[in-house]
Amino acid sequence: MKIVLLGAPGSGKGTQAALLSKQLKLAHISTGEIFRDNIRRKTEIGLKIKEIIDGGDLCPDELTIEIVRQRLLESDCENGYLLDGFPRNIAQAKALDDSNAPDKVIELYIPLQKIEKRITGRRLCSKCESSFNTSVIGDVKVCPKCGGELYIRGDDNAESVHERLAVYESQTAPLIDYYKKQGKLFTVDADLPIEEVFESVLQVIK
Ligand code: ADP
Ligand code: ZN
Secondary structure, X not given: OEEEEEEOOOOXXXXXXXXXXXHHOOOEEEHHHHHHHHHHOOXXXXXHHHHXXXXXXXXXXXXXXXXXXXXXXXXXXXXXXXEEOOOOOHHHHHXXXXXXXXXXXXXXXXXXXXXXXXXXXXXXXXXXXXXXXXHHHOOOOXXXXXXXXEEOOOOOOHHHHHHHHHHHHHHHXXXXXXXXXXXXXXXXXXXXXXXXXXXXXXXXXX
């Protein structure tokens, strides 16, 4: 099964992808995570893209497409993939269609005016990588699961969120029509508790 998760920043793609990959035993590929890992390790790629990411813009297509192409060649992708954050524009979608087209595209829909609060409330654990929201856990400093220190992502500030939403509207949202025309698009209400969104996503996949 080859699945693409589509949705605005903060729509919960990463959260749903983590749940889904566990349930379906599919390789979870998050381009955002791959880039952040490169930034943490200060690789050549990481140094090149840090400012782009923190500013909320898209990394170059050439680089992004090549990273995904190589990742999809790894053995854990034999039975398919779960792509989270890729494709993010039409050029990327066409590149994916040329080599490894998805079976289904799931759009996580959340009204734009709810997004800023979701993103600026996001907290991540430096130890176990879990993601939380202050609307659920309150403004605490340590991870409710493991006690690790919580941190805020470099691009989860109000200015960058603004730019990411603009990029989503102009570059990524056209993919909704693109996949609708292919009969592959399924839209799920993502403005609900995590478990309820997950139920709807599973319904779509069955
Ligand atoms: P979010 O969906 O919350 O914005 P992601 O982790 O998916 O978070 O992406 C974070 C950032 O990584 C993006 O704002 C962008 O700069 C970069 N990025 C991720 N995926 C892509 C992609 N497919 N093409 C270009 N840039 C990307
Ligand atoms: Zn933790």
